Amino acid sequence: MGRAEDRRARQGGGRRRAAPKDSAERSGIRRFFTWKKLLGSFFGLCLLGMAAFVAMYLFIDVPKGSAAAVEAQRQSNIYKYSDGTVLARQGKVNREIVDLAEVPKPVQRTFVAAENKSFYKDAGVDFKGTARGLINTLSGKGKQGGSTITQQYVKNYYLEQDQTVTRKLKELVISLKVDRTTSKDDILAGYINTSYYGRNAYGIQAAAQAYYRVDASKLTVEQGAYLAAVLQAPSQYDWAVATDTGRELVKQRWAYVLNNMVEENWLDSAKRDDMKFPVPKEPKGAPGLEGQNGYLWDAANRALQKQLVAQGTASDLDEAEKMVTAGGWTITLNIDKKKQTQLEKAVKSQLTSKLDAKKRKVDADVQAGAVSVDPKTGRVVAVYGGVDYLKHYTNNATRRDYQPASTFKPVILAAAVEEEAETQDGTPITADTIYDGTSKRPVRDNGKKVGFAPPNEDDVDYGDVTVQTAMNKSINSVFAQMGVDVGMDQVMKTAGDLGMDTADLQAVPAQTLGSMGASPMEMAGVYATLANHGKKVTPALIKSVEHKDRTVEIPDAIGDQVISPEAADTVTSVLTGVVDDGTAKTSVRDNPARDGQQVAGKTGTSDCNRSAWFTGYTPKLVTSVGLFGEAAKAGTTRCEKDKPAVKIKAFSQVTLSGAAGGGRVNGGGFPAAIWAAYTFNAMGDVSKFDLDTEQGSGVQPTFTPPPTEEPTEPTEEPTTEEPTEEPTTEEPPTEEPTEEPTEEPTEEPTDPIEPTEEPTDPIDPPEDGGGEGDADEGPVVP
The missing domain is CATH 3.40.710.10 (DD-peptidase/beta-lactamase superfamily)
Structure with missing residues (x-):
């Protein structure tokens, strides 16, 4: 017997001990899950993913154009009374394409500063942002920012708005191809001309008119920074309808855009310090929405948008707004045509016929709702x-x-x-x-x-x-x-x-x-x-909603015993x-x-x-x-005769007295x-x-x-x-x-x-x- 065997025999009392049971189990597990096998599996998955991506890249072509956008421009939304008679037709996409050369260079840069500072250098894709978006989509968290301007342009122009994994993967592949075949100026022009800015405005020309009553060529840097900021959340950031929180948030994003321009040496810091927030003008309704029709149209659209979000068809109100304004909806309201007429007549006979803004300033400040x-x-x-x-x-x-x-x-x-x-x-x-x-x-x-x-x-x-x-x-x-x-x-x-x-x-x-x-x-x-x-x-x-591509559930208006x-x-x-x-x-x-x-x-x-x-x-x-007291224009007001007058802006709350x-x-x-x-x-x-x-x-x-x-x-x-x-x-x-x-x-x-x-x-x-x-x-x- 050798010395090694002799030593082992002495330590074991002259006999060999069996391996512990749990040790044997661990040995069995290790046979299946060794670090080599785990590493090999990881690399295998990576190879499979790369192969799948290459396959997608080879088989997914850049579409010839946006079928959804073309179709949307042909369609209108139809709004009906409860008896089926037509109340209004509205919804044709408000878009006018302009050449990038018509948009001042500093205004162009406001969009780059807002969305994608590396736009002129990147390959058209933000892999981290896309991965984050995929994870959020799979986990049900909905919309996720982080896309490049190229990706957003591809989504607007070539793809549907649905938040699905398939759509996001297509967006990734097409963005890479578009970046290789299209100049940055053409991509930027496509982006600002296809994006939705709120107020039923698609594209920078329609947005410039909707918010500032000017053509895109006349926009200032301050105004461009607001339009670039509002793109993030049109429903929340539209100054005319935003809450106090929404107004504060859009002002912060406006400042963020301008500060990024200074950081990129696109704007002089001294000029930046002198800039003031450009408050947008009040919205204007489109022809066909005169009288009460516009209010019914607006309320119906907002109700539909909320329902699209509630049932999961849209991830948020901004996405829902894009779906509604794209057209193709037939919306029947619960409005009783006869009662609607009776309510309008009652307001006229009991209130508006008695108001005369030429005689009394306060009469111009009276607003009624019912x-x-x-x-x-x-x-x-x-x-x-x-x-x-x-x-x-x-x-x-x-x-x-x-x-x-x-x-x-x-x-x-x-x-x-x-x-x-x-x-x-x-x-x-x-x-x-x-x-x-x-x-x-x-x-x-x-x-x-x-x-x-x-x-x-x-x-x-x-x-x-x-x-x-x-x-x-x-x-x-x-x-x-x-x-x-x-x-x-x-x-x-x-x-x-x-x-x-x-x-x-x-x-x-x-x-x-x-x-x-x-x-x-x-x-x-x-x-x-x-x-x-x-x-x-x-x-x-x-009452009901019809669309060839979507189903909308109308919830029961009568709920539980509260x-x-x-x-x-x-x-x-x-x-x-x-x-x-x-x-x-x-x-x-x-x-x-x-x-x-x-x-x-x-x-x-x-x-x-x-x-x-x-x-x-x-x-x-x-x-x-x-009845609501709303100042028709800027001036002064006082709460009571014995109280001092205070300065007010247009649309401020004022007294109805008198x-x-x-x-x-x-x-x-x-x-x-x-x-x-x-x-x-x-x-x-x-x-x-x-x-x-x-x-x-x-x-x-x-x-x-x-x-x-x-x-x-x-x-x-x-x-x-x-x-x-x-x-x-x-x-x-x-x-x-x-x-x-x-x-x-x-x-x-x-x-x-x-x-x-x-x-x-x-x-x-x-x-x-x-x-x-x-x-x-x-x-x-x-």
Whole structure:
């Protein structure tokens, strides 16, 4: 035996040991997964990928032209009323090809600086960006930037817009071939002439006209930098419709473009420092979109674009916009032709015919918007977007930049009833609950002041009132306290459930005044949900969509039960009091065309009288009407006579006060008058609410005389931070809101709610004494 064998024998006790089981298993695994095999597999995959790419390169040819673009230029979109009659034809691609030599060289470079600084040096492909795009497509993340100008030109000119792996691979191969066979100037010209800039503008010439009313040859560097910046997100960056965030983002990208030009020595830094952002001009509508047609066209397009994104056909709104503007769509709207005409006539007879901008400057600042919805189906049957789409581009029916004011108060009551909320002293909140309606009463939470004490309109003190009376008279101080009693988080949740966009809103007491932004379309949906006994109604403008290459699913406008029928019906019942004995009675209750129709609704007038609303409904029809003060041109404005004038730009929010020669424009004035003139003609047969509640004016006779002997039994203390030592008497069972108990000593007049000496002109009705006015000017902190 050798020494090695002898040593092993001694160590092993004279016998050989078997290898451990797990060691044997590892040895087996290693036989299959050695580093050599892994490395070989990797190189094998690389070779396969290279072979596949070579095959694609050999077999994929550069198309002769963009069949999609040629086809798009032949097609129009057709828009129809619900009965199938044609409303408008629109959608021919707005494109005019210009030679690159017609575009100033510095403007050409703005696009290179924005999208692809290495454009003049690269081979036409960004492999990292393409790989990232492929990964995002496979993982479902959608659109991904990072492509070169050549790749974007190839996508625009030769390929469809679909986000698929096949399309991206084709884009890669064709871009390499195009870069080899086409000059950089021709590629850049193709890119700026085929890109979509928003405003239905394809190509730099159409974009220059759409945004700055000049030809491409007259563009400045600043304007070119904006057009280059807007390409990244036309829907978000179009200055005319962008949010504050969108405007800030496009200004940042505009600066990024110019800074890149300085970095590439294409722009002098001193000149760059002197450059100011070139605000684009307001959009102009195309022929055929006069009057309300343009607003319906615009709203239908936006609704279709959102649906294309929602169902995954488009990765984002910009891609969806390209699909829609490419043409070939037949879009049938839910608009009822007869009701549409009736709504237009109502606005003209009750408002626009009374405005005269030559006599009164403020009359030029008045904008109206309205949306009418069938609460049983969710169909939008009529829309008023403004006086004329070609004269005022912004759609007043869908804009969200004005406060809904006191039309938000029913949401607070809905949250209270739904959550079975209680006042600070533990009393359940119902239509009969007593609140302190003193103006500027500090709001309290668990005995502590929250730093919010809103005034009522005209600073009127109402004393102890029921919730029903507070809704009738739109008393700010009551609903501010109620919001805190319910919990502002819950109030905002209920608002979202009913259909308001509350994603970016803070749950603070000031929201009880309706200080957020909302549109007539949005508020019509909220009230339609109430009218539909708490089942969610999302207003649906589109009835059906047809396209030879795409299928569009139209979602059901009626959704889930978002609040209980009892909560919704209680709010409806209470809102009948606003019409029968509150801020809307002059225009609605006493209208001779009413013919006994039961109506629920709420007025609203925002801070500084910048907006005025009436949103009301019958069992069959919900309509929201808003008036908005929008400066027709730059100048000065003042909120009230005793406040200083401030400088404003065109389209700034300004007061409506003085419109048509009257005083303050309240929700019970023009908006309610428009609502009544339209609804009582369009509603059909007279109908009654079927309510599952025992609360509110809708289930009690509003005008029944009070008992001959008023109750003398003192009520529970009202929910106020400082209980009074004087007992208050119960409200009569008829809830007559205009009479104060005569036994209670008070320095107020016996009828402070409705002074008889005030005029009854619909411009400034006396009954709109609720909490609207200038309540949002800032909380009064004790």
